Amino acid sequence: MMTQPTVIVMTATVDPGDYAADIARRDLEVRKADYRNALQFYLGLEDPRICGVVFCENSGADLSFLRAETLRRGAERPLELIGFCGNRRPSGLHYGYSELGVIDHACRHSRLLGSGDRFFKATGRLTFERISALMDRLPDDCRFGADFRRAYSKEGGAPMRARTELMFFHKAFYLEHFFERRDRMIDSPVLFEEFVPQVILPIRGRAETGALALRWPIECGATGYAARDNSDYNSGAIRTKRRIRAFARRAAPWLWI
Template sequence: MYTIVMTACVQPAETGIRVSRSDPQVRLQDYLQSVEAWLAMDDPDCEQVIFLENSGYPLDEVRRLGDSPLALRPLIAAHVGDNAVPEGVSYGYAELGMLDAASQSLGAWASADLLVKATGRLRFPALPRLIDRVGAGVQFLGDARNRSLPRYRTSENGVITTQLLAFTPDFYGDHMLGLREAMRPAMGHRLIESVIYRQLFPLEDGRRVRFRFPVSCDPLGHAGHWEKQYQSGADLSKSKARSLSRAIVPWWWG
């Protein structure tokens, strides 16, 4: 059984970070589409959806979706953390802040068997298949990017894509809580993708802590920080090539 955890910022703060999709109403519609899709997803193993928002924007429209007759599972919508980001680090700082706050304040987080963190604007239609393939016993699941051969991989030469992650509540508390404080530009660690990779690389064993999705689980939706729609154009070609590589060279983290 698993719980979807959506991270959202409806009204981005005025920072130096480029946000191409910045209109709150446009962003809200993106989030509403995703909430609706997760609530209606046909997978009995998905117990509930938790929607986390960090700008304080009203969540009335989000919560109304939980009352829809099409909703197949409960919805929890909560304001947690804030959208402040120190100079020089990426937006992932605020996202990790939301997860930290939720882990300390939400009973639904602590009681979940497995938490699947999804960027709130995006949907992942293949998620049920991915969870089925991973099976029981996984404590952390991410999809790494590191084009080095296995023997040349280190904690410093790869990244974890963070649009979709899965972890148990205990694993998050033991290994990821407070991790955003490691995002230090002066040390070259400004991105959430590299900081998580660096922290968890020593734990990766291909079983309980996994850095490679066994099957592709590609996003649908719009990127928030640049003009891009997933599953179109060159992005679709890359997705198909990566999907093929998972079957032919499963050790490749490309």
């Protein structure tokens, strides 16, 4: 069970800019509402282990839409807003290149991360309503956590993928293995979901690495809408997939789906 203070780092891109054509959920007011609702959820989450929320946005957007002062008044925890212009990626690369840049920026500039050593990275438009239950099941010495799956038959490339919407890092682990290393995605362009296993799998099992959770012990699905196709994470089809995955975690833990 995790017991130590943990920060939520919400990664955000309010204005997709040149990449708007790549996604369906591109309306700026819709995206702003997604981020505002998610921020309100994390600020009000009743879990004393969550010691702060960092909202880090990379399109240089005006963050006054978050109504941060109003949210802070009823908040259970500190809030830090960080904005910068960094929504650029080399041609042909996945959006994850920019997202890693958001986490890097938060590690450099966040006061809350500067005083803490553990954080969840959450895609900022989404919420994870079972995050406290997940923390109850992860070991206190966890250094990294994500939900890995096997590549689907129609997918090429790497055999393992990580669901990157929610990941856990001990800050020292992130700094050692991910910080300022996103350019490794350039030479042989890979999806963010493939890049994470490329980093993690070779170091799995090393004593000095510490505890790595490559499969969530419970199903911890997102609530919200996928940017790529605007699909609802609470649709009937996705709920059915989650029930199957939840059953597999108990009955067939070797079946990573």
